[in-house]
Amino acid sequence: MDLHGKRVLITGANGFIGGRLAERLINEEGAYVRGLVRNEARHTPHVSEIAIGDVVDTAAVQRAIEGCDLVIHCAAMQSGRAKLDDYRRVNVEGTLNLLRAAHDAGVQRFIHISTINVHGLPPPRDAHADSPLCFTGDFYSVSKAEGERAAWQFAREHNLALTVIRPGCTYGPRSQAWTLTPLERVRHGRPVLIGDGNGICNAIYIDNLIDLILLAIKNDAAVGQAFLGTEGRGVTWREFYGAYAQMLGIQKINSMPYWFAMSVATAFELIAKLDGYPPRVARSSVNFYSHRVVFDIEKSKRLLGYTPKISFEEGMRLTHQWLVERGQLVAKSK
Numbered sequence: 001m002d003l004h005g006k007r008v009l010i011t012g013a014n015g016f017i018g019g020r021l022a023e024r025l026i027n028e029e030g031a032y033v034r035g036l037v038r039n040e041a042r043h044t045p046h047v048s049e050i051a052i053g054d055v056v057d058t059a060a061v062q063r064a065i066e067g068c069d070l071v072i073h074c075a076a077m078q079s080g081r082a083k084l085d086d087y088r089r090v091n092v093e094g095t096l097n098l099l100r101a102a103h104d105a106g107v108q109r110f111i112h113i114s115t116i117n118v119h120g121l122p123p124p125r126d127a128h129a130d131s132p133l134c135f136t137g138d139f140y141s142v143s144k145a146e147g148e149r150a151a152w153q154f155a156r157e158h159n160l161a162l163t164v165i166r167p168g169c170t171y172g173p174r175s176q177a178w179t180l181t182p183l184e185r186v187r188h189g190r191p192v193l194i195g196d197g198n199g200i201c202n203a204i205y206i207d208n209l210i211d212l213i214l215l216a217i218k219n220d221a222a223v224g225q226a227f228l229g230t231e232g233r234g235v236t237w238r239e240f241y242g243a244y245a246q247m248l249g250i251q252k253i254n255s256m257p258y259w260f261a262m263s264v265a266t267a268f269e270l271i272a273k274l275d276g277y278p279p280r281v282a283r284s285s286v287n288f289y290s291h292r293v294v295f296d297i298e299k300s301k302r303l304l305g306y307t308p309k310i311s312f313e314e315g316m317r318l319t320h321q322w323l324v325e326r327g328q329l330v331a332k333s334k
Contacts, residue, residue: 001070001108001109001217001218001220002218003025003029003030003031003070003214003217003218004029004030004031005030005031005032006029006031006032006069006070007031007032007034007067007068007069007070008025008031008032008033008034008068008069008070008071008072009033009034009035009036009051009064009065009068009070009071009072010022010025010033010034010035010036010047010072010074011036011055011071011072011073011074011075011098012036012037012073012074012075012076013033013035013036013037013047013050013074014035014037014039015074015075016170016174016175016176016177016206017074017113017167017170017206017209017210018035018072018074018075019046019174020174020206020207020210021072021074021210021213022035022046022047023046024207024210024214025214026046026047026048027046028214029214032048032049033046033047033048033049034047034048034049034050034051034064034068035047035049035050035051036051036052036053036055036060036061036064036075037050037051037052038052038053038054039052051063051064054094055073055075055090055094055095055097055098056089056090056093056094056097057097058097058100058101061097061098061101062101062104062105064101065098065101065102065105065107066105067105068105068107069107069108069109070107070108070109070110070111070217071098071102071107071109071110071111072111072113072213072217073095073098073110073111073112073113074113075090075094076090076091076113076140076144076147077089077090077091077140077143078140078177079140081277081278082139082277082278083139083276083277084139084142084143084276087139087140087142087143088143088146088147090143091140091143091144091146091147092143092146092147092150094147095112095147095150095151096147096150096151096154098110099151099154099155099158099160100154102160103154103158103160108161109161109162109163109217109223110151110155110160110161110162110163111162111163111164111165111213111216111217112147112148112151112162112163112164112165113164113165113167113213114144114147114148114164114165114166114167114226115140115141115144115166115167116166116167116168116202116228116229116230116295117137117138117140117141117144117145117288118133118134118141118144118145118148118166119131119132119133119134119166119295120134120136120137120141121134121137121138121141121284121285121287121288121291122287122288122290122291122293123291123293123295124293125293126296127228127293127295127296128228128295128296128297128298128299129166129225129226129227129228129296129297129299129300130226130299133145133148133149135149136284137282137284138278138282138284138285139278141284148164148226151164152164155224161223161224162223162224163216163217163222163223163224163225163226163227164225164226164227165209165212165213165216165226165227165229166226166227166228166229167204167209167229167230168201168202168203168204168228168229168230168231168295169201169202169203169204169240170203170204170205170206170209170229171203171204171205171206171315171319172205172206172207172315172318172319172322173206173318173319173322174206174322175206175319178203179319179323180328182240182241182244183244183247183248183323183328183329185241186241186244186245186248186250186253187248187250189254190254191254191255191256192237192241192253192254192255193237193238193241193253193254193255193256193289194237194255194256194257194258194261194286194289194290195255195257195258195290196238196255197236197237197238197241197253197255198236198237198238198292199236199237199288199289199290199291199292200234200235200236200237200291200292200293200294201234201235201236201237201239201240202230202231202234202293202294202295203230203231203234203235203240203312203315204229204230204231204308205231205308205310205312205314205315205318205319207309207310208231208308208309208310208315209229211306211308211309212227212229212300212304212306213229215300215304215305215306216304219303219304221303221304222303222304225299225303227297227299227300227303227304227306228295228296228297228299228300230295230297231297231308231312232294232295232296232297232298232301232308233294233308233312234293234294234295235312237289238253239312241253243312243316247316247320247323247329248329258286258290261281261286262283262286264281265279265281265282265283265285265286266283268280268281268282269282269283
């Protein structure tokens with residue numbers, strides 16, 4: 001698909017991935033981007049037009065999709081004190097709401113942004129883009145797996161051109177989850193590692209992820225396929241958090257033993273069963289930080305010609321530069 005002059009709807013356009021994607025679609029591809037956001041007051045950079053509404057609001061979604069050639073669904077409920085049904089309402093029903101409206105409007109392509117967590121925590125040792133979905137774990141991961149399953153079923157039944165991208169730990173300028181939060185956790189000496197920190201973080205720099213998404217949009221071979229938004233070169237959590245510690249000039253990164261973390265998680269999960277809300281710490285989270293799986297991206301290379309251009313070291317250098325510009329860090333004297 002040639003994106004020049006195309007009208008693109010991005011849900012969650014004021015989020016980290018959606019915002020950077022909108023910026024590059026406009027500046028590099030010449031697309032017209034309409035951003036569907038819940039709150040106009042929240043900063044929404046680099047969009048051609050703003051549409052206000054929630055993905056669960058049928059009428060708002062229909063208005064937002066009207067006249068669009070392509071839909072990129074980035075919005076999701078990711079965290080917060082909410083029950084599983086609340087996650088499903090957004091991540092499953094909201095996704096189906098968009099798919100129905102996209103089908104009715106005759107859009108050419110639908111790109112669904114999922115997560116590598118749909119493969120389970122821990123994932124299978126040979127995890128790749130065609131590994132099966134897993135429907136156990138934390139509320140976010142379960143609801144995203146269910147939402148993806150529903151999307152595939154809808155696409156098959158209605159002959160909709162669907163592509164799924166499953167990002168890993170996406171860091172870089174403007175990232176809250178994998179830049180600002182890790183930085184503050186290290187700054188305040190919180191335990192961020194499990195055991196010796198040699199679990200694998202399938203990190204991806206934001207522009208490497210956007211490169212993958214753009215390749216998938218422009219390549220017809222991506223229709224009906226899922227791709228992993230990782231770099232195929234996992235770093236350890238000690239290396240990942242260590243990069244932020246180095247920015248801060250901190251030598252020691254705190255950790256907790258695996259057995260202790262699992263004991264705490266088990267206790268929180270027992271409490272969670274009583275109130276129906278997510279546990280403060282889950283066993284799936286402990287597995288997330290301790291597994292040793294590097295996701296295989298051979299499919300992205302073979303079908304799309306994808307190669308991550310920005311190394312981990314360069315990605316962290318660019319992230320550091322942004323943090324200094326934002327005032328989160330003080331520039332080091334030469």
